Structures are given as structure tokens and as C-alpha cells.
Amino acid sequence: MNLKQLLHHFTKELIEIYDEQEIISIFNISVEHISGFNRNQLMLKGDAVLEDVKLNEYLKTLARLKTGEPLQYIIGDTVFYGLTFKVNSSVLIPRPETEELVEWIIEKCKREQFNGSILDIGTGSGCIAISLKKNLNKFAVSAIDVSEGALAIANENALLNNAGVNFIHADILDFESAEKYDVIVSNPPYITMEEQKTMHINVLENEPHLALFVSNEKPLIFYQAIAEFALSNLKDNGLLFFEINEHLGKETVQMLSDKSFVNIELKKDIQGKDRMILASGMKLRYDSL
Structure with a gap:
């Protein structure tokens, strides 16, 4: 043949x-x-x-x-933002829309011309944190995840790409830290159980549900927790970035506004879907005066 x-x-x-x-x-x-x-x-x-x-x-x-197993798991790696990342069933396969989020963060940080610290919440394979470190090398980058299996892969990927990222095993729903960050970013679980019915079998039966799904009753549970964390741990004028559920853009914007974030931007991805949000913690500084 x-x-x-x-x-x-x-x-x-x-x-x-x-x-x-x-x-x-x-x-x-x-x-x-x-x-x-x-x-x-x-x-x-x-x-x-x-x-x-x-x-x-x-x-x-x-x-x-x-059997529906994704090719990326079969060959053991994938390319994200021009870098090679090892992947297995402990981590989500990085998506193109997440590359758009990374690009947006890099553009904003370079435009503001500042160096500082970044925290990636729910890092998975480490694709966001490592890509940011490689392109914003003067920033100190940390990343947390609740899954030890995911952190093992993320550490391998940091070594593979020669990127110095500080990985932390923690659950954002009860994570406390005294550290303050210039940028906090997260692509947390956001697919509701109702939406699960429409998903491809190769995702449902192979990729980690822990990193994908939330209940229909509390679809913003992780966004609310991360926003609360950012209220205490984002520096003055710091930036909060999210990848979001395309169907919950308005709700996520409203939640951030209710928590006193300002300059909130809802951004569409290349397919025209509401996929990313940026919010500033600027107002937090004035509230404390």
C-alpha cells in the first residue's frame, strides 16, 4: 500500500x-x-x-x-502559538481561539510597555503561561491547576520550551495568596451540561471533564471565584483576561461590572463568537482611597 x-x-x-x-x-x-x-x-x-x-x-x-481518540493524544503533542506542547488525557488539547487570547494579552502588555507578573489560573498543559513567558520574557509567570496530572505535563512543557514558569498545585475555589499580579488570565471550565449534548464524541470520551464542564445552575462559578481572587490579588491598574462561553458574554460582563471592574471589553474570536473578555482593576484603587 x-x-x-x-x-x-x-x-x-x-x-x-x-x-x-x-x-x-x-x-x-x-x-x-x-x-x-x-x-x-x-x-x-x-x-x-x-x-x-x-x-x-x-x-x-x-x-x-x-474509537474517537484525538490525534493529538495519539501522537502525544500538538502545536500552539508556534510552540510544541506535549498532551495526554490529563489536559485539554489547546484550541486556536485560546491562541487569540494569548495574542491579545501580548498586544496589551507590549502596548502598555510594562513588565511585571502574570498568573494563569487553570493552566492545563501550560500553553497559555508558557506562550506568554516566551513572548513576554521579562514577566514573572506563575500558573496554578487543581490537577496533579496536568501540572506534570505543564512542567514537561516548560522544560521542552525552555520557559521559566512557577507552577502551583491549587484549587482556585479555595486558593488564597498574598501575591499581587499585573495580569491574571484564565480559560476555566465553562461548558454547561446542557451544551455537552451537542459535543463531538472525541471530546466527550477523551478530554478531561474536570477542565470542561460546569453545572447548568452555576455556569459562572469559576469566573466569579477568579474575579473575587483578582479583587485582592490584582495590582492597581492590573488586567484580568478570560476565555469565555460564547453564550454567556453579557452575563460575564455584568458579573465583572457588579464586582467593580472597569474598562470591560468583550471581544469576538475569528469565527465571530464572543470568546474573550478583558477587565481592568483600576477602579479598585479608587474604591480604597
Whole structure:
């Protein structure tokens, strides 16, 4: 079997799980991981017969893909904001919309031309904290997570990317600290149990529910806790960033306003969905005068 025939086989076996463009993307990444060919090389070598050892690797990958397991978990890594991150079932697979959040933070910090400290709450794979450290290298970056498994992966990723991040094992729902930060950022769990019904099987059966879901009754529980933490731990004029549930933008803005945050910005992602919020703690300083 050659690679062209193998792509046809992948498509036939996976078409009930993924659409055709997704299958092509999955196949291209698999080829780069297993055979080391980029897309141009794949076009040139598509007719070459595969060695049995390589073919077996592809077929094992395909068998796991058919169960709904995400490719990123199968190959063990993914790319986020130009960096390579190890991933496994202890952490969420980083998403493109989170890259947009990272880009927004970097733009704001560079525009304000200040150096200081950043705290990433619910760091998972460490993708936000590490990407910020690599691009804002003068900032001191810390990150917390309730999952020891996630922190183990985050530490590996910090070493892999040569990024000095201070990781802390803690639950934000009862975390207390005397530290003050210039920037606090979080992409906390925000998918309601009702929304779970519409999600793809490869997410539901493989990615950690701890990092994904909240109850229908308290969808903003983590945002409220983080906002309360920021009231005490954000420096004067500090910035609070969230990735949010696209359906709860107005509610999240109102919650922040009720807690005396100002200059609140609701930002859409590249798909036009309400996905990010920035709020300033500026008013907190005046309230204390």
C-alpha cells in the first residue's frame, strides 16, 4: 500500500466520525509524525510503497482514531502559538481561539510597555503561561491547576520550551495568596451540561471533564471565584483576561461590572463568537482611597 491508497483507506474508515477535510488534515499530520514528510514531500512520495513497519504504525493510529481518540493524544503533542506542547488525557488539547487570547494579552502588555507578573489560573498543559513567558520574557509567570496530572505535563512543557514558569498545585475555589499580579488570565471550565449534548464524541470520551464542564445552575462559578481572587490579588491598574462561553458574554460582563471592574471589553474570536473578555482593576484603587 502507498500513501495515496492509505489516504483513501483513512477516509473510508473515518468518514462517519470526521468530515473529509478533517480527515485529510489528520492524515497529513500522521504522515509528518510517522514518515517525516511535509505536505510537499507527501505529494512527491505518495506513490511509494510503504514498509511494513510504517504501514503497521499507520494502521495502529487509524484503529485508535476510529474509537474517537484525538490525534493529538495519539501522537502525544500538538502545536500552539508556534510552540510544541506535549498532551495526554490529563489536559485539554489547546484550541486556536485560546491562541487569540494569548495574542491579545501580548498586544496589551507590549502596548502598555510594562513588565511585571502574570498568573494563569487553570493552566492545563501550560500553553497559555508558557506562550506568554516566551513572548513576554521579562514577566514573572506563575500558573496554578487543581490537577496533579496536568501540572506534570505543564512542567514537561516548560522544560521542552525552555520557559521559566512557577507552577502551583491549587484549587482556585479555595486558593488564597498574598501575591499581587499585573495580569491574571484564565480559560476555566465553562461548558454547561446542557451544551455537552451537542459535543463531538472525541471530546466527550477523551478530554478531561474536570477542565470542561460546569453545572447548568452555576455556569459562572469559576469566573466569579477568579474575579473575587483578582479583587485582592490584582495590582492597581492590573488586567484580568478570560476565555469565555460564547453564550454567556453579557452575563460575564455584568458579573465583572457588579464586582467593580472597569474598562470591560468583550471581544469576538475569528469565527465571530464572543470568546474573550478583558477587565481592568483600576477602579479598585479608587474604591480604597
